[in-house]
Amino acid sequence: MRYGRFLARARAHLRLQNLLLRQCLAELLGVFVLILITLSGAAQSVTSEGAKGGYFSSALAGGVAVMVAIHISGGVSGGHLNPAFSLAMCLLDQCPWWKLPIFSLFQMAGAFLGAGAVYALYYDAIHSFSNGTLAVTGPRETASIFATYPAPYLSLRNGFLDQVLGTAVLILSILAIIDTRNKRIPPGLEPLAVGFLVLALGLAMGVNCGCAINPARDLGPRLFTYVAGWGPEVFWAGNCWWWVPVVAPMIGAATGVAVYELGVEFHHPPTQEEEEKEAEVSRTEKDRQGGEKDMEIPVFTVNTYKNPWTDAS
Numbered sequence: 001m002r003y004g005r006f007l008a009r010a011r012a013h014l015r016l017q018n019l020l021l022r023q024c025l026a027e028l029l030g031v032f033v034l035i036l037i038t039l040s041g042a043a044q045s046v047t048s049e050g051a052k053g054g055y056f057s058s059a060l061a062g063g064v065a066v067m068v069a070i071h072i073s074g075g076v077s078g079g080h081l082n083p084a085f086s087l088a089m090c091l092l093d094q095c096p097w098w099k100l101p102i103f104s105l106f107q108m109a110g111a112f113l114g115a116g117a118v119y120a121l122y123y124d125a126i127h128s129f130s131n132g133t134l135a136v137t138g139p140r141e142t143a144s145i146f147a148t149y150p151a152p153y154l155s156l157r158n159g160f161l162d163q164v165l166g167t168a169v170l171i172l173s174i175l176a177i178i179d180t181r182n183k184r185i186p187p188g189l190e191p192l193a194v195g196f197l198v199l200a201l202g203l204a205m206g207v208n209c210g211c212a213i214n215p216a217r218d219l220g221p222r223l224f225t226y227v228a229g230w231g232p233e234v235f236w237a238g239n240c241w242w243w244v245p246v247v248a249p250m251i252g253a254a255t256g257v258a259v260y261e262l263g264v265e266f267h268h269p270p271t272q273e274e275e276e277k278e279a280e281v282s283r284t285e286k287d288r289q290g291g292e293k294d295m296e297i298p299v300f301t302v303n304t305y306k307n308p309w310t311d312a313s
Helices: 002-014 019-047 055-077 083-091 099-121 123-129 156-178 190-205 215-230 233-263 272-289
Strands: none
Touching: 019 055, 019 099, 019 123, 019 215, 055 190, 083 099, 083 156, 083 215, 083 233, 099 123, 099 215, 156 190, 156 233, 215 233
């Protein structure tokens, strides 16, 4: 009973009333858990030298982490978890543009803190594996536990394409999942579908450079490794690779939106609501051509996307 009363008092004093703050906190916590699970899978694989995990287990951890993170933050913020997805929602008028830098900042902070938690959790294992040297390259490097680095054969051009294409597939696939006029999956299973999607992308597109497809997932932990002892080489390595998984996924997000809109959404049969709005626009245009030059033509949009986790905006 005392503990219950304590929780009630704490809730009354600590509850956030501001919607934006609640959304930002949800994004931070969601990304924190996403990074904690994802990087822990990588740390277990690397530090055990494959004895207690491998590429598949790491990719599976990443997919399940996305599902869990969506359940954590989805009902409050929409479960963006990724600046590239936030950009896609802004392009589709599902999220105001002014929220993009704010969400991205908190997503980055969540990733930074998640990386710190993984380092604390695997501190002894990392230092035992690396013989006490925090290296970015070489047979005992551990920086790749936290951030992505290109394979030795990979050029910046090919790596950039890798991230653009991977993120485009991620975004257009999520749009298909949440498109109310496409084939819907059973309500409540959307996070599971997105988790399997991320697992598939990791298994199919991870060999080149780790399939970051999320600027916060890569830059946040990279910044942590910079301050935690790996040093500035985390930015120099791979021919200054660090900017590719930051910039390319944003371009990939815009590409994914454009491809899905042009390939699927634009071609849905018009609904009665759309037909009525198109007729009103046509009448307004005729009135304007008839001499009412100062009349403003209304612009109508039909929201074909519905975030299955929240309607927060």
